[in-house]
Amino acid sequence: MVHLCFVVEVLHENLMLVINSRVTRITLILKILVEQIKVLESMTPTDFLEFRDLLVPASGFQSLQFRLLEVKLGVKEENRINYGSATFRTPFEHYPDMKRKLEEACSSPSLLDLVQEWLSRTPGLGREFNFWSKYSTVVGNMLEDKRRGVEAETHPQLKEQKMRDYESQKVFFKQLLDENEHKTLVVKGKRRLSHEAMQGALMITLYRDEPRFQTAYQFISLLMDVDSLLMQWRNNHSLFVQRIIGTKFGTGGSSGYQYLRSTVSDRYKVFVDFFNLSSYVIPRQHIPPLSQEMRDRLYVHFVTVEGEQRFADRVTLDGQQPASPQDKEAH
Numbered sequence: 001m002v003h004l005c006f007v008v009e010v011l012h013e014n015l016m017l018v019i020n021s022r023v024t025r026i027t028l029i030l031k032i033l034v035e036q037i038k039v040l041e042s043m044t045p046t047d048f049l050e051f052r053d054l055l056v057p058a059s060g061f062q063s064l065q066f067r068l069l070e071v072k073l074g075v076k077e078e079n080r081i082n083y084g085s086a087t088f089r090t091p092f093e094h095y096p097d098m099k100r101k102l103e104e105a106c107s108s109p110s111l112l113d114l115v116q117e118w119l120s121r122t123p124g125l126g127r128e129f130n131f132w133s134k135y136s137t138v139v140g141n142m143l144e145d146k147r148r149g150v151e152a153e154t155h156p157q158l159k160e161q162k163m164r165d166y167e168s169q170k171v172f173f174k175q176l177l178d179e180n181e182h183k184t185l186v187v188k189g190k191r192r193l194s195h196e197a198m199q200g201a202l203m204i205t206l207y208r209d210e211p212r213f214q215t216a217y218q219f220i221s222l223l224m225d226v227d228s229l230l231m232q233w234r235n236n237h238s239l240f241v242q243r244i245i246g247t248k249f250g251t252g253g254s255s256g257y258q259y260l261r262s263t264v265s266d267r268y269k270v271f272v273d274f275f276n277l278s279s280y281v282i283p284r285q286h287i288p289p290l291s292q293e294m295r296d297r298l299y300v301h302f303v304t305v306e307g308e309q310r311f312a313d314r315v316t317l318d319g320q321q322p323a324s325p326q327d328k329e330a331h
Contacts, residue, residue: 006114016215023222030229037236071105074112074270122200134288193273210298223271
């Protein structure tokens, strides 16, 4: 499981390849699920009515497996939309074993939690490079250049339009650079990652061509694929329900289409911050250059030792030096 790969103190490069392979497999499975909706769409409303009453009170709400999938990915309880007075826990209250499994999942770290912790340890965030300070300086300079451009504009209407654009960008970047602003957005449910994890994700995105960041960037892209495919499934499912039963209530007591449609939103997007990273990507020529020390740290090359190919420098993606065989024996 991908979860188990992250429950380690130090995450090695070879493990990232395993993680990417497994998440790729997950995306292929989700693509099949999305396509299966088309088979159901071949059924007419009249066909469905012939057996719909036999389904009552069964509902997708009773799918423990789907709830576990959501919880383990990182869908937050406070972001969920209830149906009437019922919550996502309600269908399992009278089934002790199912209830226990759901509670265990809710009390355990989700994939989002583990990824957040991993990102916060991205090499380059600390004093060895201090990426965030350099990025903040570059953004400040870019905004100042934009302000000067506004002041130099002589056409009144264009100047007003450019000023609005400048002010909106200034507020936009402040919401990222200012930790308190970021925390406010997290409380409002508009962001998921911690401020430090956002810094790590942005650094990986900007320096994705560096050898040690390539697999990390692929992993971030794969997580967006998982979110996108789940959103496609939710969307296709809601449209199918509308097509088959219109605005009738669902067999489980929900408002049917209206409820399902409400779940097709960023509230149910676990890795929504990754999608929004593009908003803060700066032009390549403005990306702070890596120091030689940092570049060496992110560089991977092989040497031949006793007939075997090994990493010449085995600093991990977490920025930590793994223990030597002697150290492991000492423990």
